Amino acid sequence: MPKGPPTELFMPPNLLKTKVGGTIAGLDTAAIKRAEAAMENLKTEFSDWIADDIARFVNAYDAFLATKDHSRCSNLFRASHDLKGQAATFEFPLVARVASSLCKLIATLGSHDKVPLPLVEAHVDAIRVIYRDRIKDVSNLTALTLVEELEKRVTKALAHASHES
């Protein structure tokens, strides 16, 4: 077997440690409490932030629907992905879960012509409704049933697409 170039393994100097000094044992617990308090204070802005993110998501969906353009599908994926990552932080965990389901659908089926539009629309409507009704409780039975149904349908759609290809 021909030998490739040698693998080089080396340890760069730890400039970060030199800069910050201190020790993990001496980690400033007050700083952690300060950060948690700052995060708590930000919560007053979360309702505006989630509203912005959902508006952007709905706009991305409308643009995709109007043009069926693949780049618009990427925008819809990015907006869904933002909701997937952020909605739980902004106290809408079920919105995050629906967005995650939509991300899975779009990411797996790729181009717009393979993405089943009614299922995309069902996700968008679910996110709208959960947000409209301010459902923040993950155990809300109606919302949970809706989310689980969407997840099942995505699984089914992906299995169907995989069977066809």
Next chain:
Amino acid sequence: MSGYRFDKLKILVVDDNQHMRKLVITVLQAFGTTHILEAEDGERAWAIMREANPDVVLLDWQMPGMTGVEFAQMVRTSPKTPNPFVPIIMLTGHTHIDHVRQARDAGVNEFLAKPVSVKGILTRLVSVIEQPRPFVRTSTYFGPCRRRRTGGEYKGTERRSTAEVTAVDG
């Protein structure tokens, strides 16, 4: 014993979502970091990298234009990079193991799945400060060693065919 002087660090936060940037920056400021730079896309982040040479990069994955993964690869391998060793912490909504591997293969040091938390950000920062990974250069990869630390010293035979461990200056 003293705590870390986070005020000595210059941190670049890259995320196309302004709310997420604000959230992360608020947490960093509470830790004591005062020198925080922000960018909403990879192109701007690259310009800031070259102008300001930050000590740590907190990086989103999904952004319009250059993705976080592409940005990390550029930082590690571009001849124009100001610091190929800069610790990169990826904050992302991606959670699948394939995405973790892809980020790792791009040269990302630490991976933090959203939703973000104070503890999550802090533990990743502590990790890059206290447990920096050695760097590896092969014909196809340059970046932090991709083998996960196990907390103990590996006692088996060396599996890299021609490993050389050296220290570098600078």
